[in-house]
Amino acid sequence: MQKSFFSKISFLLIATLLMWLKTYVVYKTSFNIKIENFMQEFILFINPLSFLLFIFGISLFFKEKNRNRFIIVVSIVLTFVLLANMIFYRFYNDFLTIPVLFQTNNMGDLGSSINSLFMPTDLLLAVDIIILMWLYKRQPEKTVGAATRKEKAAYFLFVAAVFFFNLGVSETERPQLLTRSFDREVLVKNISLYNFHIYDALIQSKQSAQRALADSNSLTEIENYLSANRTDPSKDMSGIAKGRNVILVSLESTQSFVLNRKLNGKEITPYLNDLIKKSYSFENVYHQTGQGKTADSEFIVDNSLYPLGRGAVFFTNAANKYTAMPAILKNHGYYSAVFHANNKSFWNRDIMYESLKYDKFYDVKSYDVNDENSVGWGLKDKEFFEQTSELMKEIPQPFYTRLITLTNHFPFELNEEDKMIDEFDSKSSTLNKYFPTVRYQDEALKRFIEKLKKDGLYENSIIVLYGDHYGISENHNEAMGQFLGKEITPFEEVQLQRVPIVIHIPGVTDKKPKTIDTVGGQVDIRPTLLNLLGIDSSDQIQFGNDLFSRDKTEFTVLRDGSVITKDRIYTDGVCYDKSTGKSAKDQESCEAFVEKAKQELSYSDQIIYGDLLRFYDSERLKSHQKKSNKE
Ligand code: GP9
Numbered sequence: 001m002q003k004s005f006f007s008k009i010s011f012l013l014i015a016t017l018l019m020w021l022k023t024y025v026v027y028k029t030s031f032n033i034k035i036e037n038f039m040q041e042f043i044l045f046i047n048p049l050s051f052l053l054f055i056f057g058i059s060l061f062f063k064e065k066n067r068n069r070f071i072i073v074v075s076i077v078l079t080f081v082l083l084a085n086m087i088f089y090r091f092y093n094d095f096l097t098i099p100v101l102f103q104t105n106n107m108g109d110l111g112s113s114i115n116s117l118f119m120p121t122d123l124l125l126a127v128d129i130i131i132l133m134w135l136y137k138r139q140p141e142k143t144v145g146a147a148t149r150k151e152k153a154a155y156f157l158f159v160a161a162v163f164f165f166n167l168g169v170s171e172t173e174r175p176q177l178l179t180r181s182f183d184r185e186v187l188v189k190n191i192s193l194y195n196f197h198i199y200d201a202l203i204q205s206k207q208s209a210q211r212a213l214a215d216s217n218s219l220t221e222i223e224n225y226l227s228a229n230r231t232d233p234s235k236d237m238s239g240i241a242k243g244r245n246v247i248l249v250s251l252e253s254t255q256s257f258v259l260n261r262k263l264n265g266k267e268i269t270p271y272l273n274d275l276i277k278k279s280y281s282f283e284n285v286y287h288q289t290g291q292g293k294t295a296d297s298e299f300i301v302d303n304s305l306y307p308l309g310r311g312a313v314f315f316t317n318a319a320n321k322y323t324a325m326p327a328i329l330k331n332h333g334y335y336s337a338v339f340h341a342n343n344k345s346f347w348n349r350d351i352m353y354e355s356l357k358y359d360k361f362y363d364v365k366s367y368d369v370n371d372e373n374s375v376g377w378g379l380k381d382k383e384f385f386e387q388t389s390e391l392m393k394e395i396p397q398p399f400y401t402r403l404i405t406l407t408n409h410f411p412f413e414l415n416e417e418d419k420m421i422d423e424f425d426s427k428s429s430t431l432n433k434y435f436p437t438v439r440y441q442d443e444a445l446k447r448f449i450e451k452l453k454k455d456g457l458y459e460n461s462i463i464v465l466y467g468d469h470y471g472i473s474e475n476h477n478e479a480m481g482q483f484l485g486k487e488i489t490p491f492e493e494v495q496l497q498r499v500p501i502v503i504h505i506p507g508v509t510d511k512k513p514k515t516i517d518t519v520g521g522q523v524d525i526r527p528t529l530l531n532l533l534g535i536d537s538s539d540q541i542q543f544g545n546d547l548f549s550r551d552k553t554e555f556t557v558l559r560d561g562s563v564i565t566k567d568r569i570y571t572d573g574v575c576y577d578k579s580t581g582k583s584a585k586d587q588e589s590c591e592a593f594v595e596k597a598k599q600e601l602s603y604s605d606q607i608i609y610g611d612l613l614r615f616y617d618s619e620r621l622k623s624h625q626k627k628s629n630k631e
C-alpha cells in the first residue's frame with residue numbers, strides 16, 4: 001500500500017519538532033541573548049528549523065531499518081552540542097568555537113569546575129530522546145516505506161526555502177550579517193546555534209588549509225622586503241616618553257574633518273582643538289580598516305599589520321601567533337589592559353586579546369551599566385571614562401592601556417540633556433546627528449583628562465588619541481558636500497578617510513607642540529609610539545614606520561587599495577593630483593606606489609592567513625638586516 005509522504009516522515013517531523021522546541025527553550029533559559037523587538041524574537045524562534053530539517057532529512061537516504069536509528073543518534077549528538085554550549089556559557093558567557101576547544105588554558109579553567117557547572121535540570125535535555133526511543137520501540141519500521149526521489153527533492157527544496165527565508169529576514173534585521181558582523185551572539189540569534197557552528201568550522205578549515213601550506217621560507221621574502229623598506233626612526237624623538245604609562249584612546253567613528261570646524265558658530269571639538277595645541281598631531285594619517293571596523297583599528301595599532309580585505313581578522317585569525325604591543329612591552333615591564341564597556345565576545349575580543357597577550361580585558365561586566373547611564377550602544381562615554389579611571393588605579397604601572405569609546409557610534413543617539421551643539425540640517429539624519437555625539441565625546445574626553453590629573457595618572461603618561469574609522473559613509477556624500485561646501489568627488493572621499501592622531505606627552509608636547517603633515521596610516525602608530533618609548537622595533541615584522549622619521553616614505557594604503565602619497569591620490573583606478581584634486585596629467589606617476597601598495601597588502605595577508613609569525617625569529621631578521629646594510 002502506498003503511504004502518504006507525511007506518514008513516511010512522521011518520525012522525522014516529530015524529532016525535528018522536539019529538537020526545535022528544545023533548542024528554543026535552551027536559548028531562552030541558558031543563554032542571555034538580547035532581544036530588542038518582536039522580529040528578533042521571531043528570528044530566534046525559527047532559526048533552528050532549517051538546519052534541523054536538513055540534518056534529520058539526511059535519514060531519507062538511509063535504508064528504512066536505519067532511518068529512525070540515525071534520527072535518534074543525531075538527536076543525541078545535537079543534545080550534546082547544546083549541553084556543551086550551556087556548560088561553557090555558564091562559565092564564559094559565550095558560545096563554543098573551534099579555537100576555544102583547542103585553547104587548553106581556557107579549557108583547563110573549565111575542567112576543574114565542570115562538575116559544579118552541571119545542573120540537575122540539565123537532565124531534562126534527555127526528555128525528547130526518551131520520547132523518540134519510546135516511539136521507535138512502538139513503531140515497527142517495516143511499515144514506514146521509502147521516500148521516492150520526487151519526495152526527497154520536494155523535501156530538500158522546502159528546507160532550502162526555510163533556510164533562505166530565515167537568512168532573508170535576518171539580513172533585513174541585521175544587514176551584512178555574515179560579512180560585517182562577527183559577534184557570536186548575533187550569529188546565534190540570527191542563523192541558529194547549529195549553523196553558527198558550521199560557519200565557524202568553515203572559517204576554521206579555510207584557515208587551516210592556508211596555514212598548512214605555509215613554512216618558514218614564506219616569511220623570508222617578506223622579511224627581506226621589510227628590511228629593504230624600513231626607515232630609521234627619528235633619533236630626536238627616541239625615548240622622550242620612556243617608561244611612561246601609555247593611554248591609547250580609540251575615538252569611535254571620529255574623522256579629521258570635524259577638527260577645527262564649527263557648526264552654527266560652535267566648535268564641534270573644542271577640547272581636541274585645544275589639546276592639539278599642546279600635542280603632536282598628524283594631519284595626514286588615514287584609517288586603514290576594513291570590515292572589522294573598530295577591531296581592525298585595534299589590530300593595526302597593536303601589530304602594525306594590515307587587517308583583512310574581507311571579514312574581521314579578530315574573528316578569522318584569532319588563534320594565530322602574534323607579536324603585538326602587549327608582548328613587546330611586557331619585555332619592558334609593562335602591564336597591558338583594554339577597557340571597553342561592551343560584551344567581551346563582540347568582535348571576538350576575548351579570544352583575540354589572549355592571542356595579543358593582553359593581561360586584562362575590562363569588558364561590560366567590569367562596569368556599572370544601567371538605563372540612566374547608557375544610550376545607543378551602551379554605557380555613555382562620560383560614565384565610561386569615569387568608571388575606567390577608577391579601574392585604572394588598580395592596575396600595575398607602567399601600563400599599556402586602550403580605552404574604546406562607544407557613544408559616537410552609528411546611529412549617533414544622544415539624550416537631549418547631553419547635546420551641547422545643534423544637529424546639522426540636511427537630508428541625511430545620520431550626518432545631522434553625528435555632530436552632537438562627536439561634541440559629547442569631546443566633552444567626555446576633557447573630563448577624562450582632568451580626572452587623570454586629579455588621580456595623579458597624567459604627568460607620568462603618554463596619551464595617544466586616534467580615530468578608529470570613518471563614521472559617515474559615502475552614502476551621505478551629498479549632505480557631507482553641503483556641510484563642507486564642496487562636491488565630494490572620489491578624491492575628496494579618500495581625503496575624508498583621515499582620522500585624528502594626537503600624541504600628548506605632559507611636560508613635553510605642551511612646551512613644544514607640533515603639527516606634522518607626513519602622510520601615514522594607522523600602521524605607523526606602533527613604530528612611532530615604540531620609538532617615543534625608546535624601544536627598538538627594528539627587529540619586528542611590521543609595515544609601519546616612525547611618523548617622525550625624516551626619511552619616512554610619504555605613502556599609505558587603505559584597505560580598499562586606495563593609495564596616498566605626498567602629491568598623489570590613487571583611487572578606483574584614477575591617479576589624482578593632490579594640488580588640484582583633479583585627475584593627474586601623468587597617470588603613470590601613481591604606478592610605482594600602487595605596486596608597492598599591492599605588495600604590502602598581499603604580504604600582510606600572507607602573514608595572517610599563513611600564520612607566519614609562528615616562524616618569526618628576531619635573530620634571523622637581524623642577520624638579514626646586517627646583510628642588506630652591507631649590500
Ligand atoms: C563595539 C564597538 C563598535 O564593541 O567597538 O564597533 P564598530 O561597529 O565600530 O566596529
Ligand code: MN
Nearest residue numbers: 252253294468
Ligand atoms: Mn568603531
